[in-house]
Amino acid sequence: MQFTHEHREIQKTLKRYIDEQINPYVDEWEAAEMFPAHEVFKGLGRLGLLGLTKPEAYGGMGLDYSYSVAMAETLGHIHCGGIPMAIGVQTDMCTPALARHGSDELRAQFLAPAIAGDMVGCIGVSEPGAGSDVSAIRTYARKDGDDYVITGQKMWITNSLQADWMCMLANTSDGPAHRNKSLIMVPLRENGKPVKGFEVGQKIRKIGMNSSDTGLLFFDEVRVPQRYRIGEEGAGFLYQMQQFQEERLWAAASCIESLNLCIQWTIDYAQGREIFGATIADQQWVQFKLAELKTEVESLRALTYLACEHYVAGQDVTEWATMAKLKAGRLNRLVPDTCLQFWGGMGYTWDNRVSRMFRDGRLASIGGGADEVMLGILSKIMGIAQRPDHRA
Numbered sequence: 001m002q003f004t005h006e007h008r009e010i011q012k013t014l015k016r017y018i019d020e021q022i023n024p025y026v027d028e029w030e031a032a033e034m035f036p037a038h039e040v041f042k043g044l045g046r047l048g049l050l051g052l053t054k055p056e057a058y059g060g061m062g063l064d065y066s067y068s069v070a071m072a073e074t075l076g077h078i079h080c081g082g083i084p085m086a087i088g089v090q091t092d093m094c095t096p097a098l099a100r101h102g103s104d105e106l107r108a109q110f111l112a113p114a115i116a117g118d119m120v121g122c123i124g125v126s127e128p129g130a131g132s133d134v135s136a137i138r139t140y141a142r143k144d145g146d147d148y149v150i151t152g153q154k155m156w157i158t159n160s161l162q163a164d165w166m167c168m169l170a171n172t173s174d175g176p177a178h179r180n181k182s183l184i185m186v187p188l189r190e191n192g193k194p195v196k197g198f199e200v201g202q203k204i205r206k207i208g209m210n211s212s213d214t215g216l217l218f219f220d221e222v223r224v225p226q227r228y229r230i231g232e233e234g235a236g237f238l239y240q241m242q243q244f245q246e247e248r249l250w251a252a253a254s255c256i257e258s259l260n261l262c263i264q265w266t267i268d269y270a271q272g273r274e275i276f277g278a279t280i281a282d283q284q285w286v287q288f289k290l291a292e293l294k295t296e297v298e299s300l301r302a303l304t305y306l307a308c309e310h311y312v313a314g315q316d317v318t319e320w321a322t323m324a325k326l327k328a329g330r331l332n333r334l335v336p337d338t339c340l341q342f343w344g345g346m347g348y349t350w351d352n353r354v355s356r357m358f359r360d361g362r363l364a365s366i367g368g369g370a371d372e373v374m375l376g377i378l379s380k381i382m383g384i385a386q387r388p389d390h391r392a
């Protein structure tokens with residue numbers, strides 16, 4: 001996969017916005033444990049960056065997925081992981097199923113304003129009792145006349161302290177766990193006020209991704225019209241698994257540039273810091289370690305581009321996207337940890353860029369499917385483990 005002039009122009013536009021409108025405020029937003037999502041998304045929306053791969057009819061640019069990869073990479077220039085993640089939720093996690101399977105009415109009501117940056121979205125899959133095992137969610141959408149009445153809890157939801165709507169996975173019948181779920185568009189706030197029955201139970205404090213807000217949410221008989229369901233009833237689990245493909249490709253692409261920056265900052269520091277009559281970078285051990293890390297990151301790039309190429313060609317990329325997500329999780333631990341060591345005590349200070357990456361990057365092995373979940377999927381594809389359907 002080669003980036004064209006158009007990819008580079010989009011990257012340049014985004015980089016300028018990051019340098020002028022995001023990076024100067026990152027420290028402030030990290031300390032506040034919140035960033036102004038509506039303000040930042042509006043700026044990105046004006047530049048057309050929130051709908052690169054979305055249909056033109058709803059304000060998108062109708063481009064192929066390689067443009068999403070190009071954008072995700074450039075988000076790595078943001079001086080923290082939380083804001084890229086929040087943007088990725090909007091572009092590649094809570095909107096793909098809506099764009100692909102949503103009715104025209106739903107897309108006009110929810111997708112178009114998300115692309116314009118007028119509405120903030122979130123994706124509601126995980127619950128207190130169900131994270132890795134998505135099939136175990138308990139939130140239930142009961143039919144009542146033309147409505148669904150939704151009761152349950154969602155946990156760990158990124159953007160949820162500010163979001164206008166949630167793309168929610170809920171049980172809509174009592175049938176088998178993989179066929180009883182639907183994706184439903186649930187308005188969370190109107191004019192900034194929570195809708196009836198919706199409540200933020202807790203803003204969750206975390207070891208990293210601090211500028212990104214994460215909530216535990218309660219739904220008590222929240223009423224939405226049944227026409228707010230995305231696509232077919234009972235197809236929600238399948239739609240979510242498809243949606244995870246983009247989430248996982250995005251997760252891989254978004255850390256390539258940030259990991260390379262982490263290595264570069266460390267080279268710069270190591271070249272300036274003297275120990276035992278030479279610089280840290282003069283130590284062959286340090287040189288070899290950094291060269292090894294760079295090789296790992298470029299391998300991740302190759303894997304991600306390959307996955308993207310297959311995806312753009314319309315193929316099922318479960319295997320490639322899963323491998324890329326797994327590798328991204330591993331490298332988000334290995335690279336900042338190895339680099340931090342070479343900063344000595346400075347690496348152990350709170351405001352150090354590498355230490356922030358060490359804390360933020362830890363999430364990559366947990367969120368969007370833990371490393372072990374990725375390994376489970378790969379084991380099934382490789383025929384080592386049985387698929388659930390094949391069990392007696």
Ligand SMILES: Cc1cc2nc3c(=O)[nH]c(=O)nc-3n(C[C@H](O)[C@H](O)[C@H](O)COP(=O)(O)OP(=O)(O)OC[C@H]3O[C@@H](n4cnc5c(N)ncnc54)[C@H](O)[C@@H]3O)c2cc1C
Pocket residue numbers: 089122123124125126129130131132133155156157158159206209214363366367368369370371372373376
């Ligand atoms: C900061 C943050 C943001 C998030 N944002 C969102 C969001 O916006 N929307 C959303 O829906 N969810 C979100 N999540 C939830 C995230 O996807 C889940 O945390 C993740 O899927 C893991 O689920 P869990 O935390 O319930 O861990 P569990 O499911 O309890 O798993 C715990 C651990 O068990 C191990 N494990 C799991 N499966 C296996 C296996 N098959 N074999 C061996 N070991 C295994 C893994 O090490 C795993 O980390 C977010 C989480 C965090 C921390």
